Amino acid sequence: QEIPVGNGGKKDITMQDDSELMDEVVVIGYGTQRKGDVTSAISSVKSESFVKGAVTDAGQLIQGKVAGLNISLPSGDPTGNTQIMLRGISSLKGGTSPLVLVDGVPGSLNTVAPEDVESIDVLKDGSATAIYGTRGTNGVIIITTKQSRKEMAPTIDYNGYVSVSNILNRPDFMDADDLRQKWNEGYTFNGANLKDFGANTDWLGELTRTAVSHSHNLSLRGGSKNTNYTASINYTNRQGTFIKTDFEAINGRMDITHSMYDNKLTANVSTFVSQHTMPRSWNTYAYRQALIHNPTEPVKDENGDWFERDLYFYDNPVSYIRETIGEMKRKNIRFNGSLTFRPIESLTLKAMYARRSTTSTDGYYQTKKHVSTTKSGRNGYAYRYDSDFDNNLIELTANFQKAFGKHNVSVLIGYNYEDNTNSNLSMSNYDFPTDAYSYNKMEAGMALKRGEASMTSYKNSDKLIGLFTRVSYNFNDRYLLMASLRHEGSSKFGKDHKWGNFPGISLGWRINRENFMKNVNWMDNLKLRVGYGVTGINVADPYTSLSSLNYNGAFLYNGTWVKALETIRNNNADLRWEKKHEFNVGLDWDVLGGRLGGTVDYYIRRTKDALWDYEVPVPPYMYPTMLANASEMENKGLEILIRATPIQTEKFTWNTNVSYSTNSNKVVALSSEKFSMDQDYFYTGYTGEPIQTTTHIVQVGKPIGTFYGLKSVDITDDGLWLVENKKGEHVLAEETDATDWQVLGNGIPKHYLNWNNTFNFFNFDLSINMRGAFGFQILNYQRMYYENAKPEIQYNRLNSAFDKVYGKTQLKDDQRYVSYYVEDGDYWKIDNVTLGYTFKLSKQHIIKNLRIYASVLNLATITGYKGMDPEVPLSSNTYGLLDAGTDNRDKYPTNRTYTFGVNLTF
Template identity: 50%
Template sequence: MPLTSGATRIFPPASGHGSRIIFRDVTISGTVTDESGTPLPGVGVRQKGGQIATVTGADGKYSIRLPENAGTLVFSFIGYASQEVALGNGTTVNVTMTAQETSLNAVVVVGYGTQKRERVTTAIASVKSENFVKGAVTDAAQLIRGKVAGLNVVTTDANPTSTAQINLRGITTILSGTSPLVLIDGVPGTLTTVAPEDIESIDVLKDGSAAAIYGTRGTNGVILITTKKGRVASAPTIDVNTYFTTQHITRRLDFMDAGQYRQLVAQGKPGAYDYGANTNWLDEVTQRPFSQVYNVSLKGGSQNTSYIVNLNYRKTEGLIRKSNNNILYPRIEVNHKMFDGKLKLSANLGGYQQQFFSGSDGGSYRGDVYRNGLTYNPTDPVRDADGNWTEHTDKTDYANPVSLLEETQGLNQNSNLRTIGTITYTPVKNLDIMLLGSRDLYNSVRGYYETKRHYSTLHDGRNGYASRGTTRTEENLLELTANYDKRIGDHDFTVLGGYSWRQTNYQDYWMQNWDFPTDDFSYNNMGAGLALKRGEAPQNSYQSENKLIGFFFRLNYSYKNRYLLMASIRREGSSKFGANNKYGNFPAISLGWNIANEAFMENATFVSALKLRGGFGITGTEPIDPYMSLNRLNFDTYTLIDGQWIQTINPSTNANPDLRWEKKEETNIGLDYGFLDNRITGSIDLYKRTTRDLLLDYTVPTPPYLYNTIRANAASMENKGIEFQVNVAAIDQKDFQWNTSLNFSTNKNKLLSLSDKNFQLASGYFDAGTTGEPIQQAISRVQIGQPIGNFWGFRSVDIDDDGHWIIEGKDGNPKPIADQQADDKQIIGNGLPKHYLSWNNTLNYKNFDLNITMRGAFGFQILNTARMFYDAPVMLTRGNLLSTAYDNVYGKRPLADDQSLNYVSYYIEDGDYWKIDNITLGYNFTLGKMAIKALRVYASGSNLITFTGYKGIDPEVRVVGLTPGLDDKNRYPSTTTYTLGASFTF
């Protein structure tokens, strides 16, 4: 006869003597859900140490009858962390289970949704917060530096307002932007839109079949940033993370000190003058910066509601005096579900307030401050005997760097407000209909002033110069999507359909004025200057608007989790396109084969995962400017009629109704693998991407055209390469774990064409970049059949007995540089690295953790402009020189004092480098039952050691644009950063 709840069972004593033992049975019931509150069927529920067990039903509910002293229930389910719940006096136990990631069930973010890693058929990389680069970072990209094969994140300087440069699978455009599309919680943003400490994961859509769902915005790849969230049915917790950093310059260029300079004066070198002082100008314009970051997060939730409130404050100082960046990031997100989970609401309010010193007109840094800190005469005093700044206005591009700092006043104030709301309705099981709406508002107010004592007054007669400007950008987004999952036997389907509408409005106004009666007003009384009244100073205002709408569809199919298909298409229209090309289609298809799930692999127990995948997709790139396809009018010209200047109206450019998107076609073949119970995992990808209809400015006849240039789609380019990633859990013991990963990628770029049937570039090339005054030569040549980034100049082979360059002529024979001809120039290097390698290590010993990140780039050259300008004796007439300026060249003798500056291959250096990029050592305290639940302290160093033969500050130089590999002599210096931090959980 079965027992009912509360029934009594009587057991005789073991030996037949003594008292009988009486136990009462109790029935425990409840509901088991996942973190989103969705009921979990099939969860195992058992008595710990006993035989009594049951499972949850389709509604996640369970009921189990146990002895009164059963003690503990154990809940277990595949893909979720097991939980143990001690039984008390109650009879209801509800449990929320937390997903436990494995290589198979790990969820990655894809376009408009998520997908289990096992079913991904495209090239997608996912990095969770626990695997981010540790220590101090300034933007989201630096969190995954060296973590994703093929994604090259480069930090070219230590300017507090700079962001990392990103190159994903090579350069794919000539004139359009190279930055990937960045989406934060599904809404477009930038790498600095959200605080790095508020990011939960970053997913990178690398190939065309993954990015095609974003149409004309996906050519440069897509970075999906997911912010941290609150959890339903969780107690409130407070997380505090704070750290403090300081920096020093990575490498000081070896310029002459006052003693060395005076030796040149004693030798009577042209341009050398001794002014009697001993000044280290670089020390005068630099500082030992101290920066601090505070992040406080409150999160929690009830059964139907979750919330998170995050506040991040960053007060950053730079190596150059007065350079700073202060940012406040507030964010609040609330998620709520109702009607038994059928309706879900989400509201997200965030943004930032930013303020920094404006060291240049509209910017944060004036490059000639650092350059003059190197080149100003070390025997010159900062001020003369009368207290005035020492200046030498007779010299070109030469100014007292301390004066440039002290006689400049400026402030940039930026604010960003992002409001995001979603409504998700589930009318029937497995069908989610979501409406997303967002508004992103950006406002910037900037002011800049150069006093009457500034170099601009002495050199240019400005007599006080002011600039004022403001910018406003508004971006509205509305997206409606429907997602349906269905399983029929061994067949799994996921169908996505959607509509997207985006409107962007940009406004900008600025004005300049000079010749002020006093410095007292700074930039706050623009009308007091006289230049505007005389018609000398400019002012301008501008507004533009563009719209982008798209319809998209995607099908995911899986048969027995072995054979996988993903197909998508997006039809998108943009107001930036010409009248004849308003819409474009962007299809994609990818296939996958989970080989490890086949029956013939059952005995291959060392193989945990093995998936072959291949895909093809087409993505696009919008033109940067919104009105290039239209007839635009110009009101800036005047004509003299009857003795009066009359404003005239005329077209300003040639219209191009055929203007369209740049189209990238990409094929990707990949293999994902896992061995030895996934102790070894990784992927291999081979890709080929061809970009067609590249935008370029072409020369056209007049007539029929009004002007002799037009922007049109006619060029094409190719990139191909290999990516390899391996992750190894090398040691996995109770007290010691070591995980290591290796990423390698290679890219080969080639320009296929610069012409089509309508527009031709007869020469087959054009030149890009400039060395600047006084050399005034182009730096790179963009040529059919060659890669982007080729340095184009004279190949130096020797110097003659008088110390003048000998170069290689077009016939291959040496000739004096004085006899140079334009056709003697040739390719003398390339600035794009051919290979990237990174090695990441995480070690844990009891409560200690150690993270070591190393990375490098190989197979490229750098134009060292600091040497090209200041390793030549002739530049002594413009200030100080490198201490090597009078060393022997080619083992013969120094350059002649009258050898003019030249752009020659002698200054092209191999840029290969290997960096110990970050080392972080942390300790986690065991606190027991205290108010502080967790405490971690850590110390970190970034950009610690660089192994390279390059003679400049840092071989990590620009990798984007048409002149990669250029080490600008005005660059903000690179630094080594040291960090102390702590994180608390309450």
């Protein structure tokens, strides 16, 4: 039985199978399917299994719940979002973000309130995601929001919480007493920064606080025989542990469904509006300055002015934040409407239109007391950025479903049209007559009149069209088939490759339904699945395939200065999407009446025509590099999920599930006949100042995320690094070059393990979520920069800088990138613990349900890593996953959060 879902909504369903477990409905691409009929790798998580407490976005609800899906929140920044990676890396440039659909409409994890989510389905393999074409390579996350039911009495739900957060681990830098103790012990610091100015300043303490956050969600649901309605409003205020880092969100949602003509015609209208506001005063540079600042310096001088010193890259972090005024405001509006027509019982026709609009205003102003004025003479600096994004989506589908004896057939055909338009305007100016204007009167800065202000703007658009079909076949509830094909066109690619085909096919065999299994009464389900699918990866820039020109500089022509145009991108008519080919084989099993079950999946992914920037000759080309399809990647992995109910009595129930996944990847090729590199590798990643070197290598035959540098083996009596050169000799680090570099580890975990437990005892409920990552390394930037006792270093450092290296002596070499700072990153986290109590209330009571709970996030971490948190970002803003495993020195620290909440139903 396959039941179409209008707008991804919740429906009343009468199951026909004898197995309740197999009749569970799973959301798939453009429809739903019985769990027993699913032949692809799809995971479904219902609201009762979500992570509890103060979650950041909808993605965190299923953190650790889906095998192969790694969701991390490696920062305590309240404006940050979860990072997601499903089944490893498939592209050098394409990122890892999956397609997110909210009630069937493309969206994002932070545009829906977590309290409004009913279920989340994850489409993992190529056979399931091929129907989404170029948007499906990194998987598809389908979010279904809470909906009302027919003839449902009006119901009001309130969910609210208050949370308290503190930095999980503070880096152990010298305070004023430590520094003075070192002076008393005879240490000398030649750097001009480390003099005694008489104060005792906790610079990090000046910037941090105990953060108090709160969230409130109010929803109304109800329905009559023909009309259902849902409305909700959410307000969230998250305070950061650093000053001037806050996040405020207001979300509103309304959904109305009306059935007519004996339910043959159904109309649905849904709207969503949100406004997210966050300060723009914060800068990670200030955090770095707080770490390295001399703790004997005061925050302000005797005149009450900010204490500043005219030194390179050395600024008062408190004034840097306090003297910056700024705000980012993002408004989202989404509207979608659909008509569903069922002329006969077996045929469903649906038309949907959706529009999304996002308007952002981002601006900040550095006052006349800001360091940009006191050191650089800007006399007030303002920056403003305004942007608009509009998306239009049209979907037309026809679904035919019919049973013929032992045969059950479902045929879907559809059309998809999508267009996107982006525009922005940014400007900066300085030398303002007053601070009162902030960034709201940009023309007031005198730099504009001198021709020293700046202004940029752009507008671009792209279109995507898809024609798709899917056939599902079930014979005797035993042999299963699903095949799909998407023919898709994108305006982003070269004129010779605008269109592509993306097929998918999967087979299933319900072995337990065979006659030879009829006496195996304890086996409830045993299903073998095999699937293959092709998906693509679209490019971000809509004009990537076209030659581009830009104004740069000017030349004198006939006595007049004329702006010069230069080529900044070559035309590439052959540019096409990357294609990922994926094979998946899986086994689903359930025994003992559903008390024990699980899934096993093995997959192989091969990405062909992967994109990279290649050097090309000038002439005949007009620009020295070109984005081209010439690389190839492979990754493969194993996923295991085991779920069980070890104890189930009238008073006590224990549900548990364990998931394990492993993934390995390698670069198969970096060149083609037309585009090639001088070598079969390139360096990537960057340490920043003052070390200024790369950190990783991308090489044929090696995995992405490979650390590459000098292998440290010892230290001299003078505190200088001894490293291993290419001959295996131990030499001074300063005597080496790039030919002596070698593999130092890899920043992408090979293994992930999750263990989730739920206990119910009378009216109490307890959930414990644990997860870990193993088999990877982390480059500890703070140790690399600040764990060094060399007297010439001009700023504060970690207390561990004075420990003996290799048990011999203190390090007094130049700051260098060596293997000593590449640490094992294995960790195991008790990630979320929630204890709740549900009160027993009479049916006549106005309050139908009352539950209170307390939870803690980031309760404990078991690790040998010396940094603040071994869960580092999956990717960087500059290099993506190519420099995975870097724990940057100024990353916003992770928090431990305590939450107290209530769930009410009226």
